[in-house]
Amino acid sequence: MSDFISTEVLDAKSDDQIVTVNIQEDLNQPIIVYLGSELLSNIQNILDSKYQLIDGQNIEKFISLLKDWSRHFHTLPEVILIHDSLLADLSKIKFDEVKKKSGFKTVPVIVFSNQLNKKVKQQAWSIGADEYFHEPIKFKSLIPRIKFYKRLKAAGFSRQDAILKKDKVYKMYFLKRSFDIAVAGTALLLFSPILILVAIAIKLESKGPIFYVSRRAGTNYKVFNFYKFRSMQVDADTQLEKLKETSNQYQDGNQFVKIKNDPRVTRIGDFLRNSSLDEIPQLFNVLKGDMSIVGNRPLPLYEAKLLTTDNHAERFLGPAGITGLWQTMKRGKAEMSAEERIMLDRIYVRKNSLLFDFKLMLMTIPALIQSEKV
Incomplete structure (x- = not known):
């Protein structure tokens, strides 16, 4: 004692x-x-x-x-x-x-x-x-x-920052959209050799498509096709329900699903995830206007449909993004709860600005290499 x-x-x-x-x-x-x-x-x-x-x-x-x-x-x-x-x-x-x-x-x-x-x-x-x-x-x-x-x-935030006034819809402002197009276009040109090498590696390791396409809910609950390099086995989706019950990192209501040491991940997929290279195709989503460089993570439909209360829905009143506040503060930390993640998303909706986006992009750099396989 x-x-x-x-x-x-x-x-x-x-x-x-x-x-x-x-x-x-x-x-x-x-x-x-x-x-x-x-x-x-x-x-x-x-x-x-x-x-x-x-x-x-x-x-x-x-x-x-x-x-x-x-x-x-x-x-x-x-x-x-x-x-x-x-x-x-x-x-x-x-x-x-x-x-x-x-x-x-x-x-x-x-x-x-x-x-x-x-x-x-x-x-x-x-x-x-x-x-x-x-x-x-x-x-x-x-x-x-x-x-x-x-x-x-x-990090300079408080719980009070997550208390939002109820807005009707989010509309991206001109400077943010211009910044997204410039960054995404430049990054795709610079990463084009890597895109080719990753595509070849995925094809050599296992049969199946190079890209993984899923339906996601983003800004204002808008549903769109979300692109990633395939990092899992082809039948990964069919194994999800069983893994949600036994290996889900979030055990506080299952609003979110994150599998630690996911057995569905391929060898090349493990490398892509830990280096965040699997996220590069989302730059095409940014060019299309589905997402922004910085924003709240777009959610799979089975997760989004659970977040319909006022407090939860507020996280959709901001841009969907590749990186955001919760990724920089909590990525790879096993104790993160769904409630904490939603709070960080709501804080971003209230704080979002071009200057804040620059800050989060700088904070993203040390978070790219995950400390845990999640």
Whole structure:
């Protein structure tokens, strides 16, 4: 069981004075700060984890602890956990000020409640919380969520960026379309020798077509023929249903399908996928106007038909693209959930601009070589 660390307050006369704390820090253990000990019952096995738990005790001491954090600790906490019983009295202005001045802008904030309460949920969003839980959760399931929000904040985004106004349809602007045509046309000319070599390699290894063509849903749910170099066996689609049940990377509702170490992939296909060369034919989709260089990934129809609620459908209110925000932040990371991927897609819809596209293209370069076979 991990050591339970609590703050010992020596002076707390007023809000303006710094509260001195006496804490023994273990540099080998990451830190979790919590406000409201009731929330510990909402997280299963947290006391058995290799984390230091710092009790904020009450709002005054909690704010003072955060304000004076650097005097006692060498690193920022992994996450701040808050129970809803103390949420109403937590000043958003003071909390935001402390987070900004003390360098806590990249630390996720999660609110816990014993039951679903819409008013409390709105209070959680108002203080900049990244997540609201109203049911018990296993600590090992909470860790990937914390890591996701840390990456999101480090990249300059927040959950609030995924809250969109409902637009009618997306219409690509002139500069983006001009940029897409110029980049796709130039890239196809430069890659033409590679296209020929890859086509020959695919034909030599196995019988079947060079290109894989599937129906995808893109911008505004528009359905089109999506092109890739074939990286799988010819009968790959018939094997999908069985693999979805046994090997799907996304196990949280199956909105998306991603098979780790996919047995259907051929030897040349494995190389094409890990080098992203299988994506080159999508440049033809860009020239046709089906897709953009940067945007949200067009989805197979069996996935798109599951995303019809308002929150999910918003990810289609932007351009479909070869690369996008979720690819650069999450590609090859096994803990990615479907909910996180949708959130990143929605953030892109809200943030998309030519300048943002340039940034994502630069971020795509180190993400091209995947760390996992997914």
